[in-house]
Amino acid sequence: xxxxxxxxxxxxxxxxxxxxxxxECAGARALLGGTDLMVLLEKNLLGVEKVLDLTKIPGxxxxxxxxxxxxxxxxxxxAQLEQWAKAHxxxxxxxxxxxxxxxxxxxxxxxxxGNLCNAVPSCDMGAPSLIFQAAVHTLDAAGIxxxxxxxxxxxxxxxxxxxxxxxxxxxxxxxxxxxxxxSYQKFGPRKASDLxxxxxxxxxxxxxxxxxxxxxxxxxxxGPTPLLVEGLEEFAGRTLDDALIRDICMxxxxxxxxxxxxxxxxxxxxxLVGIETERALRACMDELR
Amino acid sequence: MKKIGLYVNEQYREAEIEESLRLVDxxxxxxxxxxxxxxxxxxxxxxxxxxxxxxxxxxxLVLACHADGxxxxxxxxxxxxxxxxxxxxxxxxxxxxxxxxxxxxxxxSSYALLLQNPDPxxxxxxxxxxxxxxxxxxxxxxxxxxxxAAQMMKAEQA
Numbered sequence: 001x002x003x004x005x006x007x008x009x010x011x012x013x014x015x016x017x018x019x020x021x022x023x024e025c026a027g028a029r030a031l032l033g034g035t036d037l038m039v040l041l042e043k044n045l046l047g048v049e050k051v052l053d054l055t056k057i058p059g060x061x062x063x064x065x066x067x068x069x070x071x072x073x074x075x076x077x078x079a080q081l082e083q084w085a086k087a088h089x090x091x092x093x094x095x096x097x098x099x100x101x102x103x104x105x106x107x108x109x110x111x112x113x114g115n116l117c118n119a120v121p122s123c124d125m126g127a128p129s130l131i132f133q134a135a136v137h138t139l140d141a142a143g144i145x146x147x148x149x150x151x152x153x154x155x156x157x158x159x160x161x162x163x164x165x166x167x168x169x170x171x172x173x174x175x176x177x178x179x180x181x182x183s184y185q186k187f188g189p190r191k192a193s194d195l196x197x198x199x200x201x202x203x204x205x206x207x208x209x210x211x212x213x214x215x216x217x218x219x220x221x222x223g224p225t226p227l228l229v230e231g232l233e234e235f236a237g238r239t240l241d242d243a244l245i246r247d248i249c250m251x252x253x254x255x256x257x258x259x260x261x262x263x264x265x266x267x268x269x270x271x272l273v274g275i276e277t278e279r280a281l282r283a284c285m286d287e288l289r
Numbered sequence: 290m291k292k293i294g295l296y297v298n299e300q301y302r303e304a305e306i307e308e309s310l311r312l313v314d315x316x317x318x319x320x321x322x323x324x325x326x327x328x329x330x331x332x333x334x335x336x337x338x339x340x341x342x343x344x345x346x347x348x349x350l351v352l353a354c355h356a357d358g359x360x361x362x363x364x365x366x367x368x369x370x371x372x373x374x375x376x377x378x379x380x381x382x383x384x385x386x387x388x389x390x391x392x393x394x395x396x397x398s399s400y401a402l403l404l405q406n407p408d409p410x411x412x413x414x415x416x417x418x419x420x421x422x423x424x425x426x427x428x429x430x431x432x433x434x435x436x437x438a439a440q441m442m443k444a445e446q447a
Contacts, residue, residue: 103420192419
């Protein structure tokens with residue numbers, strides 16, 4: 001028999017209803033895939049009184065396209081993202097990050113939104129979300145809706161800026177234009193079911209002459225939150241050769257703020273940032289060739 | 290307590306359950322389908338793998354209430370009319386188990402793979418089984434068995 005702590009279960013039929021229920025009950029928690037929450041519930045660490053299963057909300061697993069953006073419902077799983085990215089090659093980093101998470105069984109149910117809202121510093125979707133300038137749509141119990149850049153979502157390790165009654169309903173990413181490619185490189189001791197020691201996402205857009213037009217590097221597991229490397233605009237207009245790759249890797253290493261923990265030392269992580277940034281850039285170059 | 294109804298191995302089952310019950314507990318303790326094993330309880334080992342609406346999931350990470358109205362398939366659902374599924378026969382032929390504790394989960398991950406990809410490469414088999422731990426076999430015989438089952442199923446369909 002399960003040792004699960006006793007709690008109630010409800011499946012709201014809208015985000016507004018779910019937000020209202022969160023406001024009513026301080027011990028209520030929203031559940032999407034549940035692959036993180038269920039482990040905590042089992043250990044009875046959270047004092048959860050009520051679980052709100054958001055996956056029964058109509059359309060919650062939809063991926064939609066409008067003129068400027070792709071929209072991903074809060075219930076879109078990593079398995080869905082793997083498939084979606086195969087059909088949208090510019091967003092390869094999203095597919096690679098999704099595939100790097102957990103096990104096939106976890107990817108069947110675990111979600112992009114859940115990964116971001118847990119806000120673990122090593123979350124694999126952090127770097128891809130940052131390089132694609134993703135934003136989350138939120139709704140609270142007062143009915144206030146807004147779009148929040150993912151960059152502004154993270155408040156610290158396992159903390160977001162969201163209030164208790166504020167829910168993410170969607171993620172959107174701007175459509176990639178022209179010659180855009182991306183890559184996510186993750187370093188961990190095991191290939192399956194492991195957390196990142198370091199995760200690096202790179203986005204590269206080149207102009208017709210093969211010069212860098214847009215370059216973004218996102219880092220995971222090397223700071224209290226996923227980080228976007230600042231100041232890469234200065235590399236625009238240059239050709240991505242060995243010298244430029246070295247400069248970009250150094251910029252990424254300077255931006256990293258790693259700590260030592262049981263997974264890796266600070267020094268090792270810094271070294272890995274350079275290595276994985278180079279791998280991500282070279283993967284982008286191979287893609288554009 | 291909540292009353293739920295779901296299809297388990299194509300049979301409609303109802304149960305009145307504690308709302309915090311996990312799917313694995315519903316299957317094992319309420320419906321007495323003990324083929325599904327509980328290993329780590331944290332989604333790492335894959336022993337509790339079942340199919341939920343056609344996809345492999347860890348039944349220790351899914352609330353039973355979440356499966357309300359859904360279709361669940363367990364290892365007991367592989368056998369049809371007293372005849373073992375080609376995967377089960379291939380696992381036996383290849384000696385793909387020793388203690389057998391991981392086998393139900395391995396079989397369900399294998400089944401989920403062949404459902405989507407009837408002709409997988411070895412790399413695809415390894416990826417599909419990457420969420421299932423076995424402490425006895427060293428995996429090679431399990432991979433052999435999935436490859437063999439795919440061939441058997443193709444031959445049976447031809």
